[in-house]
């Protein structure tokens with residue numbers, strides 16, 4: 001998919017953004033002072049200790065949670081507009097396939113809701129998507145017949161059927177074994193290259209972050225905030241790297257140091 | 270040295286067990302009647318009941334159809350009403366908070382007490398029996414359906430919201446399919462209890478139906494006919510149950 005001409009330079013722009021939850025104990029700030037620009041077409045990974053607000057940040061971008069302070073812009077407009085324009089797709093940790101629908105029907109679900117027909121935009125043929133996620137021939141299978149890795153492939157195909165500008169992935173491979181995860185990591189990069197979609201990928205795996213991200217946003221908890229942003233574009237030309245190389249080892253080691261600091265909360269709010 | 274042989278495929282004859290159980294109870298029943306020399310008008314032997322069913326087949330059939338009609342009409346009305354109310358309740362929580370406790374309260378009234386009231390209002394005709402059968406179905410389906418319509422996961426709801434799905438789309442494509450297993454477990458209950466509802470309605474005031482046949486047979490000491498009528502009502506409930514199970518198999522293949 002060629003980059004759409006109308007796309008703004010920053011797919012996502014967060015300025016002093018904060019998200020709060022009303023709890024029994026009063027207002028709880030899940031994340032605050034978030035300043036983050038994500039370039040259109042780039043691959044950004046969010047990493048940090050659990051509870052630091054990674055999912056919250058994705059939900060803010062997806063317009064599932066409101067911005068309590070600061071501003072959030074998606075495709076140069078408020079998140080709500082991007083959601084209504086179906087510019088954003090979400091992949092969850094549990095594949096969230098509807099168990100009563102076949103693979104084919106799950107992938108076409110996004111085309112059956114949310115005024116898709118009225119938008120008059122083209123979608124990607126399901127056959128082509130099945131090929132893209134290497135699930136050809138399984139269109140009639142029911143979700144319970146598939147392995148965890150296959151279910152995530154289908155969930156990714158479903159997210160791409162609307163040809164979204166932005167793909168948000170919340171720990172999509174956290175429940176999978178390491179070998180499956182590594183092969184799916186490669187697939188995600190291939191799909192990212194092929195589609196030109198902006199990807200924001202949440203993980204708590206150092207290796208996954210180091211392998212996937214052009215930039216890695218390290219977050220810290222209490223309150224949820226950005227601790228550091230590590231640019232890997234120099235270290236990984238073309239965003240390709242061999243997992244067994246010395247360069248990859250150096251990247252993960254550097255990332256580990258920053259992450260450990262974030263875990264210890266040494267980085268000031 | 271051990272050889273790995275494929276396990277022989279077990280033939281699906283599980284229905285033989287309850288059949289064997291039923292036969293053993295029939296045998297016990299026969300034994301008690303014969304050895305205890307129980308007089309026929311106190312309790313008949315199984316073969317007496319079978320003979321009675323055959324002898325009274327026309328009478329039984331005449332009384333079978335009204336009960337079937339009342340039970341099925343009550344089943345349909347009661348469940349449709351319960352499903353509609355559940356749909357309203359899950360979409361308007363204030364309405365649910367106002368009226369669900371009242372439904373719970375109403376459910377504590379015994380059907381047997383409600384029947385005379387309904388007959389006073391509607392007269393001795395088919396209407397009060399259908400209403401009683403509906404009322405018996407209503408509550409279990411209402412409670413199950415409310416739970417079923419809320420039985421989606423949070424990520425499923427978030428998926429629908431990211432796709433900007435409307436309330437109607439969320440209902441049709443997520444909540445309704447999610448509720449089906451709950452609905453069917455309620456239907457399994459109500460398809461047998463609607464028969465009880467119809468029969469209770471017939472007890473209070475009717476000249477037709479299995480219920481009135483039971484009353485007449487009891488007052489005339491015709492225990493063979495009484496047992497035959499009971500067999501008819503069980504057969505009716507069982508066939509409704511079989512229909513529900515069959516449609517569950519058809520609709521819930523996942």
Ligand SMILES: Nc1ncnc2c1ncn2[C@@H]1O[C@H](COP(=O)(O)OP(=O)(O)O)[C@@H](O)[C@H]1O
Pocket residue numbers: 021022023028029030049050051052053054055056057224
């Ligand atoms: N719906 C909610 N209500 C109250 N608190 C919440 C809610 N969702 C998340 N939180 C809190 O916000 C913080 C960030 O959560 P989350 O974004 O899920 O973290 P992460 O994805 O990084 O593990 C956590 O402390 C969590 O307890």
Ligand SMILES: [Mg+2]
Pocket residue numbers: 054055056170
């Ligand atoms: Mg999370």
